[in-house]
Amino acid sequence: MLTFDIALRLATAALAEGAHRGANPLTVAVLDAGGHQVVLHRQDGCGIVRPQIAIGKAWGALGLGFSSRGIAAATQRFPEFFNALAVASEGRTIPAPGGVLLRAPGEGIVGAIGVSGDSSDVDEACAIAAARAVSLEPEPATPAV
Numbered sequence: 190m191l192t193f194d195i196a197l198r199l200a201t202a203a204l205a206e207g208a209h210r211g212a213n214p215l216t217v218a219v220l221d222a223g224g225h226q227v228v229l230h231r232q233d234g235c236g237i238v239r240p241q242i243a244i245g246k247a248w249g250a251l252g253l254g255f256s257s258r259g260i261a262a263a264t265q266r267f268p269e270f271f272n273a274l275a276v277a278s279e280g281r282t283i284p285a286p287g288g289v290l291l292r293a294p295g296e297g298i299v300g301a302i303g304v305s306g307d308s309s310d311v312d313e314a315c316a317i318a319a320a321r322a323v324s325l326e327p328e329p330a331t332p333a334v
């Protein structure tokens with residue numbers, strides 16, 4: 190189960206990783222397995238749409254069962270499906286890296302974290318580092334950068 194305490198620690202760890210990397214201001218959304226927002230942190234200086242992007246990255250990963258990096262790749266192969274998905278999800282799915290599934294050993298998927306604010310690769314790296322910091326298994330397991 191993804192508790193509020195774990196979600197808060199995830200968001201804090203993602204922001205710390207962003208600071209370590211010298212990232213632009215970040216927004217971090219943590220959703221439980223049902224897609225409900227548990228925590229949203231938005232650093233000073235983030236654009237006004239960053240919360241929706243972070244949530245959309247995490248929500249899309251949960252909805253399709255694979256990372257938003259995987260979603261981004263699949264949109265290239267199946268554009269008609271993802272056009273329909275955009276309508277079906279009311280635009281809530283963001284097909285860009287930065288949405289990472291979170292697995293607890295022996296429990297399966299417990300939620301997802303979405304990060305937005307820097308390049309998608311940096312966003313994803315911050316999300317993966319956060320998952321590892323709280324002993325959850327991220328998908329994808331390793332960042333692209």
